[in-house]
Amino acid sequence: MTTSRPVTLADVARQAGVSLATASRALNGSARVVRPDLAERVCAAAAELGYVPDPVAQSLARKSSNLVGLIVHDIADPFFSSIAAGAMRVADEMDMVLTLGATGRDPRREIALVTTMKLQRARALVLVGSRLTDDPEAEQRLATELEAFAANGGRVCSVRQPGLPGDVLQPDNRGGARELAAALAGLGHRHVAVIAGPEGVATSEDRLAGFREGLAAAGVDPGSIRVHRGRFDRDGGYAAGAELAADLSPTTCVFALSDVMAMGAVAALRERGVSVPDDVSVAGFDDIPTLRDTVPALSTVRIPLESIGERAARMALENPAPEEPRHVVIPAEVVLRASTAPPRAG
Template identity: 50%
Template sequence: MGLICHDVSDPYFAGIAGGVMRAAAEQDLLVMLASTFREPAREIAYVSMLRAQRARAILLIGSGFQDRAWGRAMDAELDPYVRAGGRVAVVSRHRSLRVDTVQPENRAGAAELAKALVALGHREFAALTGPPELTTVAGRSAGFRKGLAGGRASVSTGWCGGAFTREGGHLAARRFLASGGPRPTCVFAVTDVMAVGALAALREAGVRVPEDMSPAGFDDIPVVRELSPPLTTVALPLTEMGEHVIALALRTPSGAGCSRVFRIDGEVVLRGSTAAPAGS
């Protein structure tokens, strides 16, 4: 069985991979693990290799790409593999892939987080979004925007792109801090890893958290509970997501042309990194 993720050093993917490995071990299954580092061509190449090795199942973990050429190339690899009896299950993939899916409710979770932050009194936000070609970025950004609109709030400092890493979040935060415009009272990062980097940048700039600015993330990776202050986020059951995706891959196929979607709700967890803005 092959497990392909974007970057296993990222705690989000490590948590899901841990759930896969634990469930596989209980059934004496061997899992080969590969990281694509978010390179679409590398992902397709790894799928092709697993096909050639006649892997029992292929698990794809992580966002899809908003790229039709990538979608066609992936379909060209997966369709004959499935027709030959191979099994495919994915986490957080593009809807164009007609396979069994564990789908975190990214849009809804981000909308609920935005509403909770608006309820604290925040109206001016910055958003650290990551690579725009990723479907996870699109879903979480759209959900957050929708949640803000309902509370008559806005992203005043802009949607700041960056790598899906601590360094990417750090650099994006430094950019909006140096922009010279009015500072937001709250910063939303589409992943916790980016939020950790942003938190470091705020501290370096002398910005007090949460007194001057409130950062929030998404995923609830373990480290964010140990930060000072701990990070507000949208919690996903990462280990369980890994267990669910391997279970989908090992179940009896649902039928020709059919695919199952196992939806995972996120839970907004308010922690010490967010508070009502001064003067609210």
């Protein structure tokens, strides 16, 4: 067998005895209708020859590819990889190819990735991850770039705080943190420490604000809240946990603003002989899957990560596009597990 050149649409058209235009219209949806008998002939020919359309050529001609871009901060972080799994599923259910970009939390890389996807003529973009409240300029540039993306026919759905063009899926960070605060106060905690991300990370700020509100509502003096800041990842949590362990009293409860931070914090506390929840309670936020199985199981605020990924992808890919950008808030649910307990008497 000679190395066979791949079958092109021209081959199909010839075989079916019709023009290229007709073959194209018959095989790939088009506004134009072709007579049923012709359409039939074309399909038969395509099947017989084993024709498969060339996505690259289609992208060029249509000015739109079957790529959907997913942009996250760090794919190794379970928060993002869970969302990615959901988006993945939808993407290939819709026969789209998902591309992955990691920003490493650098706003400039984020913008660069959007540009790349614009050049690739991606059909849609799912943007996941907190913005920086203290870098409005970068946020503005990102918005501009997304506008450009949208102007080329791309759709956008971001999983983050509102403010960007396109649909927004926003976990209820503030509300969730508020409720968690209520729950912790309900357990009797009055001296709470918070392990937060760097100043300016919006997700972290929202959760912190909600938490403060909740505590205040429960009658806890907001001035008593100790806030430790660090990188918004496991190592940041670890560092903060170490600080805390060195000087714990009178803290009875630690709220880490994300599960991965909580994980690091717990590790640091434990290494220093502080027992959770006996000496101090710890709660996190996100409910990443792995922390359900740890000891003690982590109390947290549950966000349905995979389902967020799915919804985001679906919103971005859905046809037809809605006239108005949508803004949906994803409720967050407090789940208390073993890592929190009432403060030790005394």
